[in-house]
Amino acid sequence: MKKPLSSKIGGAFKNWNTFLVVLLVLEFVVFGFANEKFLRIPLLLNSINDFIAICLISLFVTFVMITGGIDIQAGSIVGLTSIVIGVFWQDFGLNIWAAVLLAVAIAAVCGALSGFFVAYCGVQAMVVTLGGQFLYAGLALLVSTLSSTESYQGISGFPESFKALTGFKLFGVIRPRCSSSWE
Numbered sequence: 104m105k106k107p108l109s110s111k112i113g114g115a116f117k118n119w120n121t122f123l124v125v126l127l128v129l130e131f132v133v134f135g136f137a138n139e140k141f142l143r144i145p146l147l148l149n150s151i152n153d154f155i156a157i158c159l160i161s162l163f164v165t166f167v168m169i170t171g172g173i174d175i176q177a178g179s180i181v182g183l184t185s186i187v188i189g190v191f192w193q194d195f196g197l198n199i200w201a202a203v204l205l206a207v208a209i210a211a212v213c214g215a216l217s218g219f220f221v222a223y224c225g226v227q228a229m230v231v232t233l234g235g236q237f238l239y240a241g242l243a244l245l246v247s248t249l250s251s252t253e254s255y256q257g258i259s260g261f262p263e264s265f266k267a268l269t270g271f272k273l274f275g276v277i278r279p280r281c282s283s284s285w286e
Contacts, residue, residue, distance in 0.1 A: 172221065172228040176235035180213050183243040189258035190250045199265045213239055 135142040160177050167174040184206035191202040217235050220226045252258055 167228075174217075174228070174232050176213070176217065176232040176239060179236045179239035179243065180210050183213070183239045183246070184210050186243045186246045190246055193252060193258050193260070194250050199262050203265075 131142070140146060160181060164174050164177050187206045187209055188199075188202045191197040191205060192199045197205070213235065217228075217231050220231045221228050250258070
């Protein structure tokens, strides 16, 4: 007896990873036909610039998820540390590298605080990181009110040594997008 087509197709997708790869290829085919510019290699490599920072952040969140936890506060911590760097450098006159070290220390304290509640107090990671998300976003808003710069103007004029962090090409091809916009 012949197997129906649906069971043949279903058998090919027993592995979830296979389904995702096929879906990704299908997506490229559909968008490639919709717009001939979509499949241009320079454009594809340039589009990586738009999400490379998110990829770096998600790399560390992945470690948390592999161990069975969850971390939904990462974006708020990134926002808080970004605001701290800008405000402490531009408005308080702190050296840019000292502001970066301060921001890294703040991020470490945020992570340690959440880790303490999860590991030693037995609070669920979802509850801790959801609360942390709101707490750190609120702290970022508080720090931003300390700035004399209007929010629509943005913080600019970063030193060349700081902007040089983004002036490299990954694998000789991918250049971070933000390096040209930080003027």
